[in-house]
Amino acid sequence: MCGVMSRLLLFRSTLLLMLVAPVAVARGADPVERNLYLSDHPGMETPRLYVAGRIVTVLRLEQPCDPTRTKLLGWEGRFEPVVCTGTSVLLVPLHDLEPEDRFLLLVTLADGTELPFTVTSRKERHGDRSGDQQVNVFKDRTAPHAVLASLHDSLEREQKLREENERYRKEDSVNHALAALVAKGAEELTPFQLRQKWLLKSHDDVEILVSVLTNKDQTKAAVVFNVRNNSATMSWQLMEARLWTKSREEPRPFALRSSREQWGPGGENGKIAVVMDTSIFDSKTGPERLVLELFRGDGLQQAYVVLEKRMMR
Structure with a gap:
């Protein structure tokens, strides 16, 4: 209650x-899961991860991460220690972040590739405290799993558009x-x-x-x-x-x-x-x-x- x-x-x-x-x-509520496709373009900003207090956010990677070189800068007192295990990285903020809060998460893969992320809050959008529950990270858009995930995203968007059009037609x-x-x-x-x-x-x-x-x-x-x-x-x-x-x-x-x-x-x-x-x-x-x-x-x-x-x- x-x-x-x-x-x-x-x-x-x-x-x-x-x-x-x-x-x-x-x-x-449905689980909050989304796919994140990284880019090597120099003009692209660091991808954002949205978290909420006391809710676990999981990054799913294409290859194992290196626990010794995966770190969240300035996490003390704001997050539980970052967990890097297998192909997953777990983030747990102790409290909701403020709209201006930004933390740099540096994930290092087993092959030495470094992936930076900005950890922040959606509260900047009219108080929204929803967070990512799982983010599937794809480093190479042309890889088979990335292509399949992108196709699934496109089909899901198309289905939502069809449902919305049908709803407006009926209304x-x-x-x-x-x-x-x-x-x-x-x-x-x-x-x-x-x-x-x-x-x-x-x-x-x-x-x-x-x-x-x-x-x-x-x-x-x-x-x-x-x-x-x-x-x-x-x-x-x-x-x-x-x-x-x-x-x-x-x-x-x-x-x-x-x-x-x-x-x-x-x-x-x-x-x-x-x-x-x-x-x-x-x-x-x-x-x-x-x-x-x-x-x-x-x-x-x-x-x-x-x-x-x-x-x-």
């Missing part, structure tokens, strides 16, 4: 039941267009009217202003999350939203648009708009209660909303 419930608001005569606290994991709907307008703050160009609004704050310095809108004949509804990230150092990111029946047995369709991909620290704010047809409340046994959930970038639940059709009239 990453945290405890920080706030529970129950409105018996209104539209929403809302919880804001990082309390539930949506899904496990070409009226509700997605309405969600895009609302996320951009252009509610006046939509048929929606404001019904209710709440301000919620959580212990992780995230402030959310929640608005509920419906059109005149109540055939469509929108839930808008205006997110402000008041953290001094950490960024905030939406991983996904989910809309289910209250029993969690059946997902329901909705359209989502966001005004930004990431909320930087220091009060950066932006909107997440969810638009739905109110017919999704209907079932054979009568109107269903629906649960709308937001999960932040690390997989923890940030907020949920319980919706009832009768309260939209």
Whole structure:
């Protein structure tokens, strides 16, 4: 359990039941693995390795390394001793690095080849503390293993592009267009009217202003999350939203648009708009209660909303 419930608001005569606290994991994160292709070009900068506090970063090499000549300069008090064993080099920072921190890692291979790396943090990008878990290092791009890895990278990028194109094709709907307008703050160009609004704050310095809108004949509804990230150092990111029946047995369709991909620290704010047809409340046994959930970038639940059709009239 990453945290405890920080706030529970129950409105018996209104539209929403809302919880804001990082309390539930949506899904496990995939291992962070990437391929690094070195270059002999004199203009190329030293390749970077991104680490995070108390998380092991492993370099996988094409040939064994020399433990006596592999060193991390200035590591004392900041890292555990560097481990060089077989074709692997292990780095373990004791704490998160600051954005300006730079450490020189010099890896010497068994044949005497020296490979320099800059060890740093991704926190310079809006507080991101994600690190490399495994980096596969290829010294020769033309070697069979490097060519195979490069082909795999290309196929993976192509697959992601296809999936993204297919997603955009499927999301070409009226509700997605309405969600895009609302996320951009252009509610006046939509048929929606404001019904209710709440301000919620959580212990992780995230402030959310929640608005509920419906059109005149109540055939469509929108839930808008205006997110402000008041953290001094950490960024905030939406991983996904989910809309289910209250029993969690059946997902329901909705359209989502966001005004930004990431909320930087220091009060950066932006909107997440969810638009739905109110017919999704209907079932054979009568109107269903629906649960709308937001999960932040690390997989923890940030907020949920319980919706009832009768309260939209």
